[in-house]
Amino acid sequence: MSLVVIGTVAFDAIETPFGKTDKIVGGAATYASLAASYFYNKVKIVAVVGDDFPQEEIADLNKHHINTEGLQIKKGEKSFFWSGKYHNDMNSRDTLVTELNVLGDFDPIIPESYQDCEYLMLGNLTPQVQQTVINRLKKRPKLIVMDTMNFWMDIAMDDLLETIKMVDVLTINDAEARQLSGEYSLVKAANKILTMGPKYLIIKKGEHGALLFHEDHIFSAPALPLAEVFDPTGAGDTFAGGFIGYMAKVGTVNFNNMKNAIIFGSALASFCVEKFGTEKIRNLSEEEVSARIQQFVRLSAFEI
């Protein structure tokens, strides 16, 4: 039994109103696997980097019990690089540089030892590659969670719809839910998307929390109001990783467990944005995580 995470492992250079970084380690699979590792100790990565990627960074993932056998290292090639600058409101950003490098022809090879995959996290990547991973698993995982973004809706909608059909949970933000469905109302958007394949839809609303839709049930999760949002990069990936990590831990797929999984994912995402990149989510103690979960409980509890 394991949780396989596919996505980018990459370099980011980030500028926010609070400062800027040189190249630091980022990527959807990095954030998601680190987040999942707090709840589950059999996380396995499928990704690709160049030989410019530091060995000590891989060692650090291994220290979090993340299996990197499926992390391909391409000799003489460079890792994926993204650079972006956030606006003052932290809700929007400009991409300054995107260098695909090794990602250009990424063939996601699944090591034999990953065939025990029960939980599959498809981090944001081309829908084609996400689909290939599903097809290469001999046994269909118990739970497939897929993250994607508006970019693929713009340039690869057919592939995206094909892939969405094959997954259990789709996570997108509110603007993407509207784009994918052509509906402004999120309730109508969700009802439409739930006919496209996924049985569960999570709509991420950033500082406004998240909505989980399943059949005619809706769960509204709060976001923790924060005095400082230092760097939003990776928050969505961290959320998704925490979500599926918690699901793998509890082992039973149902609406109630997903509600809790959203709270656990939100809690880890709330840490993520407190520092640049993955800094904060590399060094959390169990006590810090539990205390944050309790903050979420207090934040939204009422008794009528």
Next chain:
Amino acid sequence: MSLVVIGTVAFDAIETPFGKTDKIVGGAATYASLAASYFYNKVKIVAVVGDDFPQEEIADLNKHHINTEGLQIKKGEKSFFWSGKYHNDMNSRDTLVTELNVLGDFDPIIPESYQDCEYLMLGNLTPQVQQTVINRLKKRPKLIVMDTMNFWMDIAMDDLLETIKMVDVLTINDAEARQLSGEYSLVKAANKILTMGPKYLIIKKGEHGALLFHEDHIFSAPALPLAEVFDPTGAGDTFAGGFIGYMAKVGTVNFNNMKNAIIFGSALASFCVEKFGTEKIRNLSEEEVSARIQQFVRLSAFEI
């Protein structure tokens, strides 16, 4: 003991993507007092209309046990009239017409029978008039809730700050909280506003719910995701009226009761937007209200 509501009683003409109305009855005090009347049966209005205002509309307020002794009717004058058109996203609107009419020199006279006021709702009006009402009450009410808007921040900030000092609860939206405090982070904005006088701050976020701040406590209330938002006019006033109506009903001012009051206010606001104007909130049964409250409970409950 009573709950006094001050605000506009007026005519609105509304255009939304779903249709348009002729002149219908609106106004902050109308929405707020109707909403409050579902939880408390000693609601009293202070407002002004012209003699163009239909007697049967006043009779309908009375049927909801709303005392209209403080509703001045100005002979030969016309009622306040506002006309607006909502954009497709329903989150923004253009004002087409504003005719102050009787509101231009509104002097809020407090009938002697209103001096038993324990709960005071200051609906959106000039801060000067709101302040006059507080000063004319011989005994300071147990709870003063004030609603206001960006318009007064633009043209009467000093008066506004004077009035804010005198109230217990301030309700504004997120953009207004940012404008009033000069802080982008809502946590920082709230901390600053809580030093300006109010002990409680409610930040209304429309379809994203509401936040209640008090000392270092925060409560995040969800909004009910709706398939159709027909007409958002009056939703904020309905929320405030439901909020203070519930507080008057329970009679004890504390954070826990305010959390519930926000859920009750949100529930009534969720009805308000389902039809044009006050139509929906005039004819709710107890069963409908209870069922809606239960929807809010299910929407946000989780057990960790």
